[in-house]
Amino acid sequence: MGFKIMPKAALPAWIDRLCADYRVVGPKPLHGQYIFGDIHSAEELALDYTTTVLPPKKYLLPPREELLRFEGSNAEPVIEEDAPPTVVLGVHTCDLHAIHLLDRVFEQGYADQHYRAHRENVVLVSIECLKPCSEHSFCKDMGTLSADEGFDLHLTDLGDDYAVDIGSEKGEALLEGLDAVRDATPEDYERVNHVMAEKWPRFPYRLEFDVTELPSLLAVSYHSEHWDELGERCLSCGMCTKVCPTCYCFNVVDEVDFTLSAGKRIRHWDSCQIDEFAVVAGGHNFRPTRAARQRHRFFRKGKYQWEAYGLLGCVGCGRCAQACLVHITPVDTFNELYRRRVLYTARRQEVHT
Amino acid sequence: MSKPRVAFFEFTSCEGCQLTVIDSLQTHIELLDVIEIVQFREAMSEKGEDYQIAFIEGSCSRPGDEPKLREIREQADLVIALGACAHLGGINTIRNWQDQEDVRRYVYGDKADWYETYPARPISAVIPVDAVIPGCPIDRHEFVTIVKQLLQGRMPRIPDYPLCIECKLKENVCVYLRGKVCLGPITRAGCDAICPTYGDGCEGCRGLISNPNIESLKTVLEEHGLSMEEVRAKMTMFLSYQMMELEREAAGNGD
Numbered sequence: 209m210g211f212k213i214m215p216k217a218a219l220p221a222w223i224d225r226l227c228a229d230y231r232v233v234g235p236k237p238l239h240g241q242y243i244f245g246d247i248h249s250a251e252e253l254a255l256d257y258t259t260t261v262l263p264p265k266k267y268l269l270p271p272r273e274e275l276l277r278f279e280g281s282n283a284e285p286v287i288e289e290d291a292p293p294t295v296v297l298g299v300h301t302c303d304l305h306a307i308h309l310l311d312r313v314f315e316q317g318y319a320d321q322h323y324r325a326h327r328e329n330v331v332l333v334s335i336e337c338l339k340p341c342s343e344h345s346f347c348k349d350m351g352t353l354s355a356d357e358g359f360d361l362h363l364t365d366l367g368d369d370y371a372v373d374i375g376s377e378k379g380e381a382l383l384e385g386l387d388a389v390r391d392a393t394p395e396d397y398e399r400v401n402h403v404m405a406e407k408w409p410r411f412p413y414r415l416e417f418d419v420t421e422l423p424s425l426l427a428v429s430y431h432s433e434h435w436d437e438l439g440e441r442c443l444s445c446g447m448c449t450k451v452c453p454t455c456y457c458f459n460v461v462d463e464v465d466f467t468l469s470a471g472k473r474i475r476h477w478d479s480c481q482i483d484e485f486a487v488v489a490g491g492h493n494f495r496p497t498r499a500a501r502q503r504h505r506f507f508r509k510g511k512y513q514w515e516a517y518g519l520l521g522c523v524g525c526g527r528c529a530q531a532c533l534v535h536i537t538p539v540d541t542f543n544e545l546y547r548r549r550v551l552y553t554a555r556r557q558e559v560h561t
Numbered sequence: 562m563s564k565p566r567v568a569f570f571e572f573t574s575c576e577g578c579q580l581t582v583i584d585s586l587q588t589h590i591e592l593l594d595v596i597e598i599v600q601f602r603e604a605m606s607e608k609g610e611d612y613q614i615a616f617i618e619g620s621c622s623r624p625g626d627e628p629k630l631r632e633i634r635e636q637a638d639l640v641i642a643l644g645a646c647a648h649l650g651g652i653n654t655i656r657n658w659q660d661q662e663d664v665r666r667y668v669y670g671d672k673a674d675w676y677e678t679y680p681a682r683p684i685s686a687v688i689p690v691d692a693v694i695p696g697c698p699i700d701r702h703e704f705v706t707i708v709k710q711l712l713q714g715r716m717p718r719i720p721d722y723p724l725c726i727e728c729k730l731k732e733n734v735c736v737y738l739r740g741k742v743c744l745g746p747i748t749r750a751g752c753d754a755i756c757p758t759y760g761d762g763c764e765g766c767r768g769l770i771s772n773p774n775i776e777s778l779k780t781v782l783e784e785h786g787l788s789m790e791e792v793r794a795k796m797t798m799f800l801s802y803q804m805m806e807l808e809r810e811a812a813g814n815g816d
Binding site: 238239240241243261262271440441442443444445446447450451463464465466468477479482483484498531533534 | 591592594595706709712713721722723725726729730732734735737745746747770771772773774777778780781
């Protein structure tokens with residue numbers, strides 16, 4: 209499908225139109241950082257943002273969500289059907305890839321009705337990243353620096369205009385009746401090609417090996433001493449998992465009112481990095497050390513999800529690295545494991561020759 | 562079902578936690594439909610002694626506190642430590658690192674000899690405690706939640722994960738990025754990260770999480786410009802008793 213051209217000057221009018229029919233959310237500044245939050249006019253929107261504290265995942269899997277209400281033995285699921293559809297503006301392609309993974313996780317097999325309700329209610333407007341957002345991102349290595357699908361609309365900044373790729377009917381509907389939007393001309397295609405060609409070299413490769421090797425690298429690194437070294441430093445604060453766009457572990461708890469027999473069932477984000485996460489009945493903790501928990505986290509990102517869903521669990525957004533007070537990062541961890549493997553292989557070859 | 566009879570007591574403390582209870586009785590007036598308060602010096606004149614649930618604020622800091630604590634324990638079916646002083650010994654334990662004679666003279670001047678005091682302890686060091694409501698002061702929402710759990714006959718569950726979890730969910734700017742320091746990574750959550758939300762570092766009033774990585778956090782604090790002495794001061798404002806216990810345990814393991 210061909211793309212459209214929207215002049216940047218039309219953005220305020222477009223946002224106003226969207227706000228009339230949708231809940232509109234997008235990146236906006238807050239105390240020197242960016243967060244996804246409600247947008248009421250184009251002035252609030254910062255489409256040239258770096259990265260956000262929490263990923264847009266929070267609109268699909270809310271940090272805290274009511275699953276059902278109960279009274280005695282009667283329980284009714286709570287599904288947000290009447291909520292206005294939500295347009296998420298300015299999603300970076302790393303986060304788009306992350307949502308693709310969440311879709312597989314929550315839709316595969318026994319589909320999660322709560323996730324599905326949010327997902328169907330959301331319209332994703334992504335934006336092409338033209339320069340690295342932080343020193344910690346490594347999207348180019350992870351293959352998430354662009355996206356061919358998964359968006360409803362996709363914007364590319366051409367200076368005075370946005371090139372608008374239409375990914376779905378839901379996306380196309382957002383542009384309805386907007387006179388300023390026109391079809392792209394051959395010159396516009398040239399402009400897009402130019403912008404894309406210029407952007408690519410701006411992003412560094414930061415992994416010292418090809419990412420397709422990551423699952424097999426982890427497979428031979430299970431007993432690496434590096435996990436103990438990370439465990440010594442790790443604070444088990446769980447921030448890495450809170451800011452991760454692909455972490456989806458949750459806990460479910462009941463909260464009652466003063467009748468003590470009526471209340472609601474709540475789902476909230478959990479974290480494999482905290483001490484009590486793997487405590488089971490009888491008090492046994494099957495992942496009691498920080499080293500084991502860090503290993504588990506990186507195996508989830510680089511191996512387990514690859515095996516279960518055919519996608520890597522890390523999209524290279526760099527949020528965890530930015531949040532970590534003790535400088536544990538996926539790039540450093542994966543590279544260190546790779547170096548040790550290379551060294552180990554070299555030594556073995558020496559012995560055999 | 563008759564309403565459970567509840568009493569409140571205080572030992573060495575500022576009574577701020579009981580004020581928070583009074584406050585939550587105003588915002589959650591339904592509490593009075595489900596419990597009967599028979600003794601609460603800060604809020605009423607009556608002094609019923611037939612209570613089933615005892616909430617105790619304050620640390621044990623005098624030999625004279627002990628008989629009263631035992632008496633409460635004997636009467637109550639459930640004893641709940643209310644707030645940081647009862648839970649951890651609170652800021653009263655700062656004196657535990659110092660010479661007790663000096664402390665008494667500093668506080669009471671020439672009347673020092675009138676008072677018999679010793680290092681402050683959480684009430685669990687004197688009597689068995691069934692549950693704790695942490696914080697300085699307690700969080701009123703947590704108080705209400707815990708009362709509901711007790712009334713259901715369930716053991717109250719308080720978070721056993723660090724403050725960073727709550728703080729990140731609020732998308733606060735990390736206090737460390739503001740050029741300050743914070744005990745969030747080793748401190749029990751449950752306060753909705755109130756101090757970092759208003760720009761101040763966590764002081765640890767809710768106590769340590771299980772298996773905290775204290776050594777690694779000390780390194781972080783030093784990386785952010787604190788001297789060894791400042792690190793120690795930070796770690797012993799609310800956490801003296803827990804820190805001394807951990808040191809004792811470590812020394813024990815070394816034997």
